[in-house]
Amino acid sequence: MTVHALPPVVDAAVWERRLEALRTREKAATRELDAIAAERRRLPMVRMPDYTLEGEDGPVRLVDVFEGRSQLITYHHMWFAGKEWQCPGCTGFTSQYTRLEFLDAYDARFVVVTQGPIDEALAYKRRVGNRMTWYSTAGSSFGADVGSPPDGGFAVNVFLRDGDTVYRTWHTDGRGTEQLTHTFALIDLLPYGRQEQWQDSPEGWPQSPTYSRWARSEDIAALYGPGADDVGRPPHDGR
Missing domain, CATH: 3.40.30.10 (Glutaredoxin)
Incomplete structure (x- = not known):
């Protein structure tokens, strides 16, 4: 059962055209980031x-x-x-x-x-x-x-x-x-994105209050703190 809205389904040719149009914008953004980095290297100190x-x-x-x-x-x-x-x-x-x-x-x-x-x-x-x-x-x-x-x-x-x-x-x-982080970069690739209310998303896309999907500090401790195993899982509870 589909809980949330889905992107429209099209044939491969239409999908490729839409992807290429988006890629043009993505490449332009990459070049702009390169220009910003070049300007950063020219900042005074x-x-x-x-x-x-x-x-x-x-x-x-x-x-x-x-x-x-x-x-x-x-x-x-x-x-x-x-x-x-x-x-x-x-x-x-x-x-x-x-x-x-x-x-x-x-x-x-x-x-x-x-x-x-x-x-x-x-x-x-x-x-x-x-x-x-x-x-x-x-x-x-x-x-x-x-x-x-x-x-x-x-x-x-x-x-x-x-x-x-x-x-x-x-x-x-x-x-x-x-x-500086890979987390948002990965999440932004997902069809539903960050799912936060401030984001521009299509009608019907899942959206939650800002920060509500972020891990709590307690969650981080359970994943990576003392007692967690080497791959970031809480200790086995025996069940």
């Missing part, structure tokens, strides 16, 4: 103060977060004091980055920075099975200075190191972070 963050092994200067590399991406994870479960969007977003060694070939590193105290941040990282390296900016103005203040939103920043001097080269927040 801002010299940063000598911040000190907290890492797993204690205080660490921002310049040393690079670990000898010349480029650094920081994801600023939302943090709310006293909460057992932090932002599900940030928790889910950062859970997908399990193999970042490919950045070594590009002389780059990608890490999480959060306003939470380092002990609490590392405990949360373990609880949800996160694989990234985390730093705390709780004792520094660094987060607030780059668009992610205490009790504020998430953000992505990019930095360039020249010797002991660090420069900020790029920043985004909100939906600007979508270009």
Whole structure:
């Protein structure tokens, strides 16, 4: 039984024509993204103060977060004091980055920075099975200075190191972070898409309140945290 509306059924020739028309727009969008990336490479930059963050092994200067590399991406994870479960969007977003060694070939590193105290941040990282390296900016103005203040939103920043001097080269927040994730790219390929009410979809397409299909932080912990197996399944309950 069909629960939702379906796309119209046509013959292969009609389908190919419609697909080719869409592909023309897709290729134009790809070229526009190439042009945007080229413009990003031409942005000026801002010299940063000598911040000190907290890492797993204690205080660490921002310049040393690079670990000898010349480029650094920081994801600023939302943090709310006293909460057992932090932002599900940030928790889910950062859970997908399990193999970042490919950045070594590009002389780059990608890490999480959060306003939470380092002990609490590392405990949360373990609880949800996160694989990234985390730093705390709780004792520094660094987060607030780059668009992610205490009790504020998430953000992505990019930095360039020249010797002991660090420069900020790029920043985004909100939906600007979508270009870093494969999740929405995959979901947007599906016939029903994200199924969120704000999206432009044909009549009868399934639509739900925004965020309602997103995994909760508790779900991420069950999939990837202590006790989950190596392929992201909760422990077997014996049934």
